[in-house]
Amino acid sequence: MNKFSWYEATSKVEAQREANSTVSETIQPDADPEAAVFKASGIDLLDLMKEGLSKPAKLVSIRNIPGMDEVSYNKEKGLRLGANVTLAGITANPQIKKNYLALHQAASHAATPPIRNMATLAGNLVQRTHCWYFRSKELVCFRKGSSTCFAHVGENENHAIMSYGYCVSIHSSSLAIALTAFDAIVEITDKNGKIKLVPMKEFFVLPSVDRTRETILKPAELITAVILPEPKTHTVSYYIKMGSRRSQDWPMAEVAVVAGLSGEKCKTANVVLGAAAPVPFISKAAIDAITGKTINETTATAAGEAAMQIAVPLSKNGYKIPVFKTIIKRAILSLGKPPENVIDWALPDRIH
Amino acid sequence: MKKVKLPYGIPDYNLTEIVREIPNAEPPALPVNSKLKVIGKRVKRTDALAKVTGTAVFTADVYLPGMLYGKMFRADIPHARIKSIDVSAAKAHPGVFAIHIFKEMIEGANPKENNKKSGYPEVKYAGQPIVGVAAISMDIAEEAVNLIRVEYEPLEFVVDMDDARKPEAPLVYQTNVNQETSSGGEDIEEGLKSRGNVRGPATKSFYGGPRGNLKKGFAEADVIIERTYRTQVQTHCPLETHGVVVDYNRGNVTIYASTQSTKGTRNDFAKTFDLPKSKVRVISEFIGGGFGAKHTLGNFGVMAGHLSKQSGRPVKLMLDRKEEHVSAGNRPNSLQLMKVGAKKDGTLTALKLLSYGTAGVGLGSGVGNIAQAMYECPNFKMDQYDVFTNAGPGAAFRAPGNVQGAFALEQLIDELAERLDVDPLQLREKIDKSTIRKVQRERGTQLMNWKKPKKAGSDPGPVKKGIGVAQAHWPRFVNLDSTVEVRVMQDGAVEVRSAVQDIGTGTKTVLAQVVAEELGLKSADITVLIGDTLFPIGPPSGGSVVTGSITPPARNAAHKVKTKLIDLAAGELDTKAENIVVENSWFISKSDRSKKISFKNLAGKLRVEQITETASRSDDYGGFMIGTVGYEELGAVQFAEVSVDTETGFVKVDRIMAVHSCGRPINISQIESQINGGVIMGIAYALYEDRVMDKNTGHQMNPNLDQYKMPFSFEVPEIQIELIEEYGARSSTDATGIGEPANIATAAAVANAVYNAIGVRMTEIPITPARILAALGKI
C-alpha cells in the first residue's frame, strides 16, 4: 500500500474543501498523484489500496462528521438515512424492518457481522465492482484504461447476463438493489454546498456510457443521505440473495421486489435485479408480468421467465438464468408471507 | 527380548489379548483406556489459555532487535526468460539493507533450465519469486520491490491441465525432471519420462504394483461400470501464512519458522548454506496451520537466509495471502478414469484406474493408493500421470492423493451398489476385508438408523433430501526418527523435550498426558518444551505420524526415569524395587502400604539437580505393516445428509456422521477437533473451494479469502463423531494418527448424498449451483 496523509474532517464543508478526486479516478492511468478522496469506513477503499489499484495521496475521513449517521423520519418526506449509517444500523432499525423489509433483508445478508458493523450506506453504494480482473493489479482491463475485457473470454461465472456493453462487470451493492426498488433518492451535496436529489435509478452509470466510473459522483461531491419515500399503505416487499455460501459471500443473483397489493391483486410493482448487470437492473418485463394481476404461482413464475427473456449469458454464467427465475418467483410469492420448504438465503435456519 | 500380553482388538466387539515378543527395554503393557487415569481422557490443551488470550507467539509475532522486513519481487507473467534485472533503484532506496537475486529455485520440480545468458532461473509461473529485499520496515521493503525492473522474454504458457496434455501445448519443462517426495507427501516415482508435459505413468505405490490380469478380471464380470471423475485444485489456506524469521548471526543461525518440520527446515537450511547442522537452530513453538504445505524451508526461507546473511541482521519474511495462494502449495487437481468389474454378488473382479493431475511446476499429483488398497480385488492396475502446467507447485495436502482418490472410488462403489440393487453398506460388507471398518459400518448403521437409501431423486418438491456414505483408508505410517527426552528435577518438576512441533493438533498435550500417566502424575504437572531443534529430533507433522511416532518414545523415556525413581524409592523405603508401585504421585511399598514417599519428596532426594532419560521410537511390535496391502490400516466411515434446492442448485449439508478410529485414543477432545476440521475441509472440497486460473493470462483469479471460498460457520452442519477404540498391540502407547483419515471420505459421502437427493451423479467437484443446474438440464 502507498503512503498517504490523513485528514480527519469535522464538517462536510471541511471534507469537501480537502477532497479533489474520486476513488474511481485514482484507478485510471491518468490518476492525479495528489488525489485526495473520501474515506467512510474504508472497507472497499483499503481493499483497492492494498491491491495497489488506488494510490491516493490523501484520505479525507468523513466517518466521524457529526450528524452524518442520523436516521430521521418525516411523514411527508419519508425516511432519511444519513450517508454514514452502517449496514448493522439499517438491520437493527425496527422501522426499516417493518416498512422497508427488502432493505432490511439486503443489509442483513450482505457480508458478515463485523463488516456490517463498519460498512456505511454511502460506501456500499459507491464501492467498485468486484470483477476479479478489475481487482487484479497485474491485469489492466478495459475499465482501467486498456482495450481488453478479460472477462469476456475468460472466467466470467460471476459476471453480467444483461445490459452490458463490452465490459460485463456487475455492480456490487446489494443495498442499491433494494433502494432502487423502493424508488429511493440519493441526496448529494455538491462542491458549492448545493443539494441535488438524484433518483436511485439515475445514480449509477453504465460502462458503455463511461467506463471509468460506476456512479455520477464528481470529485468532492458528497452523498449526505439516502431518502426512502413514505411507503404507501399495502406496500410489501421482499429480497432474496443467492450466493454460493450462506454467509460472507457476494450474491450470484439477488432480487428485490416492492409491490402495492390490494388483496391478492398487485396494483403497482417494482422488481430490481442485482448481480445481473453493471448497474442495478430494473426488470420491466417482470414488473409488467405481475402488475394488475393476482399474485400466484403462475404469475410469479411468469415474471421470472419474462425477466430472463432478454438475458444473454456469457460462456460460464448461464446458471444465473434458472437461479434468477427461481428467486424472482419466490420473492414475489413471499410478499407478505415467508416461503416454505425452500433453502432461502433470506431465511437462514440459524439466526445471525 | 521379553514376552508381554497386550490388549488387542475392539472393546465391545472382539477385545482380547495378544502375546508379543518385544525388547526388554520396553515398558510393560498399557491396559485399555478405561483402566487409565490420563490417557484417553478429555484433557484440556496445555496451550489453550495462551492461544485464546493471544499470548502464544507464532512466527508472525516474532520481533527481534534490529530486525528487517523481507519482501520478494514476483513474476507477473506465467512463463518467460529473464533478460535482465535492475535492482539499482531499489538498492539506493533509503532503508534498504540487502537485496538478493535467486540463482536457483528449490520448490517444485527444481528447474535447472537457467537462461544461459543471464544466469537467472526461467520464470515458470506467475508469482514465482525472483528478487528479495530486506528493509527497515515493510512499507520500505514494498516500495523497494516496486523499484525493481525485470526485463522478460515472454514465452508461451499453459495453465489448464487438459490444454497442457495436448501435443501442441507449450512445454513447461524441456527435459525429464524429478523431485524429492516431501515428508507426508504423495509418492513420487523416480526417473519417469515425460512426453510433452505429461510425465509417467506411475504404476506402483508402497503397496506394490499391478495385480492379476485386468482383461481376465473384466471378462469374469457380470457388471462393468466405467466413469470419469474430476477434482479441482485446492489451496491450503493456513491462517498463518508461510514465513520465517532468520537470524544468520555470522553462521550461528537461529530460525523462527512456521513449519511442520523443525528438522526439515534445519536440514534444508544447513544444506543450502553449507553449514553443519549444529550451527542451525530452528524454533517453532506455535504454528498457525500447515495442512501439508509447510514441510520445507521454501524459497522464502532461502531468501530470508541470504538477506540476513548479507545484512547481518535478523530478517522476517512472511508471505501475504496472495503469495500464499499462488506460490505456497496446493492439492493438485485430478482427472480419474475408473473402470470396475463385479460379479452379481458384488465380488470385485477387476479395477482399473487411469489418472492425470497437475501440481503446476511440481510433481506429486497422483491420486493415492486408496483404489489399490481399500477393497479386495484380485485384478488391479493403475496408471497415474503428472501433467506440468505454468502454475505454482503443489504440496502435500492432508491425505495427499487419497482425498482425490476416495472421491472417485467411493462414488464408483456407490454406483455399483445401485446397479446391483444392494445397500451400499451391504456391498462394502462383501468386498471390504477391514475389521475396523466393519465395526464402523455397524456403529454408523445404528446411529444413523440407516436403511437402504430411497430411490435417488424421488423426493417430491423442489428441495430434495439425500443420504450417502463413503469410506476412508489411510496407512499407519510411523516415523522412527522420533526422540523424546524426559527430565525430573529436584523440586519435582517434570519436563518433556523434543524438536517435534505442534502443528495445532495438540502434540504438546498428548506428550504431557503420556508422561503423566507413566509417572502417576497429572498432565498439568508436566512442562512440555517442543518445537526446537536444540532438543532431540522429532518427526515432521505429516502423514498422520506424530502421535503414533512420538508418544511411544515419550512413554519409554518416562518409564526409564520412573525405573530410576523406583530404585531411589526402594532405597528410601528400605524395600526392593519390585515391591514399589506408583499411584497418584506416590511411590508405595506393596507389602506395607504405610511405607510411601511422594513424587516431590522423592525428587528432592536426587543426587544431582536433574535426571534425564531419552528414548527413540522402537520398531512396531509384531513388525511393521507398511509394504503390503493389509486391510487393517486406518479406516473411517462417514455418512452425509444433504438438502439440494433443485431450482437454484444450492446444496446444504445437513449432517455428517463420522465414525473413526485411531488406535488407542490419547485425547478425545483433540481427536474430535481433528475430525471436525477434517469434515469441514471435506465439505469445503466438495462444495466450495476451487483455485480459478485464467487460461488467457495465466493468473489465479481468486488469490484471496474473499473469492476463494472457504466454509464459514453457516456452512458447517451438525457433525456427530463416533470414536472407536482399537488396540493393535503395535507400540508402547498403541496410538495412531487421525488428521488425515478425517478428511478423506467426506467429499465422496456428500457427493453420494447429492446423488441420492437429485438422481444425477455429480462426478466433478466442487458441486456448485452451476454444476447442479447443468446436471439437472436446467441451463
Ligand SMILES: Cc1cc2nc3c(=O)[nH]c(=O)nc-3n(C[C@H](O)[C@H](O)[C@H](O)COP(=O)(O)OP(=O)(O)OC[C@H]3O[C@@H](n4cnc5c(N)ncnc54)[C@H](O)[C@@H]3O)c2cc1C
Ligand atoms: C467479505 C465481504 C463481503 C461483502 N459482501 C457484500 C454484499 O453481499 N453485498 C454488498 O452490498 N456489499 C458487500 N460487501 C461490501 C461492503 O458492504 C462495502 O465494502 C462497504 O459497505 C463499504 O463501505 P465503507 O464505509 O467501508 O466505504 P469506503 O471503503 O470508505 O468507501 C467506498 C467508496 O465510497 C466513497 N464514499 C464513501 N462515503 C461517501 C460519501 N458519503 N459520499 C461520496 N462518496 C463516498 C469512497 O470515496 C469510496 O470510493 C462486502 C464486503 C466484504 C469485504
Ligand code: SF4
Ligand atoms: S468485465 Fe469490465 S471490469 Fe471486468 S475485465 Fe471486463 S472490462 Fe474489466
